[in-house]
Amino acid sequence: MKVLFFQWHSFLNEGMERALQKLNISYETYAYQFTDWEDDDVFLEQFENKVKNGAYRAVLSVNFSPLISKVCESCGVPYVSWVYDSPVHIRNLDAMKHSCSRIYFFDRGQAEEYKKQGIDAKHLPLAVDTELFGKRILRYGAEQSRADVSMVGTLYQTEYAKYTAPLGGYVRGYLEGIVNSQMKIAGGYVIPELVTQELLLKMNEEYRSLDTGGFQMGSRELEFLLACEATGRERYLALSLLSRHFAVDLYSADTDARLDKVHFRGYADYYRRMPLVFSRSRINLNISLKTIRTGIPLRVLDIMGCGGFVLSSFGQELTEHFVPGEECAVYESLEDLYAQAEYYLKHEDARMRMAKAGYEKVKREFTFEERLKELLSGI
DSSP: OEEEEEEOSOTTHHHHHHHHHHTTOEEEEEEOOOSSTTOOHHHHHHHHHHHHHHTOSEEEEESOOHHHHHHHHHHTOOEEEEEOSSSOOOSOOGGGGSTTEEEEESOHHHHHHHHTTTOOEEEOOOOOOHHHHHHHHHHHGGGSOOEEEEEESOOOOOSHHHHHTTSOHHHHHHHHHHHHHHHHOTTOOOHHHHSOHHHHHHHHHHHHTSOSTTOOOOHHHHHHHHHHHHHHHHHHHHHHHHHTTSOEEEESSOOOTTOTTSEEOOOOOTTTHHHHHHHHEEEEEEOOOTTOSSOOOHHHHHHHHTTOOEEEEOOHHHHHHSOBTTTBEEESSHHHHHHHHHHHHHOHHHHHHHHHHHHHHHHHHSOHHHHHHHHTTTO
16 A cells, blocks of 8 residues: 655644554655645646556545545545644635545544534544654753743734724624633533624624725634634633743743733744653643634643643543543633642642653554554555
């Protein structure tokens, strides 16, 4: 069996390649960075020639590409994609229904939503390469000092204010109610249920009455905007609260002058600096993007895979696969977040024991080799 592994700037590339090698699966790579995942005639021509002349049993990619699916459907080659984003940022979902497409989602809730739309969506949690991270930590570990509480990730600073400012008080209040409702729910995603057609019609009617250059808001765009706004507010509140009591480091390209007690450390690249942060921080925060319905974010597995202790917002699959209080810590409110951070900073033995247990679990059960066996089964 020979597989064509399509690569873009995905965090999973190296782990998947190492797994293909360990499983003795013959493969070739094809690297391309889309500017538009749904419209690229140059790519279509080049990739079709590659697939037609390569005698591949399957094409494999991280995230789903409609253009790859179009080529594989035409060539009669199975296309296997493993989605680690939430949501999937494509406009037209028709390509997902191609007979060639085998689509695996890290988020079971997301897979179930696509099934309702007639898509053969499957569920497969993500993976981590503990050996790869271990080598990076061993090589560069001396570069990173110890930290009390760290978070790696964006602050989700949105354009919510820009899009809501022109609207009337009723609509603005309704949108604010959606954001606040989402923030109060741990481990659930309610925004799609609250973004009604009536709301969209009212919004777009108001946009049309103003000089907005013909702008109209779509349901998926509004849902994502509100989810990012709710996530950004939660991250801001969490960092603000914790930084007033503990030393908090943020590794991000974002800054926020209001977080005056947070230590901004700049961007942490995935394969060098990030593993060091996770392994050298007493507590690593994960505050999941609200669009994740049930799935375990890659960040959680990466923290554990680096031997780090994770304190995460609640997630259904996280508590299905890991035991809170034994392999990870899970908070359900800001008050709970503060209490657990205070406790685990004072109880080194418990924290280290849990970090070790989490590491052993992902090393044993969340390997790229096992995931690739599932992805390529039946091909």
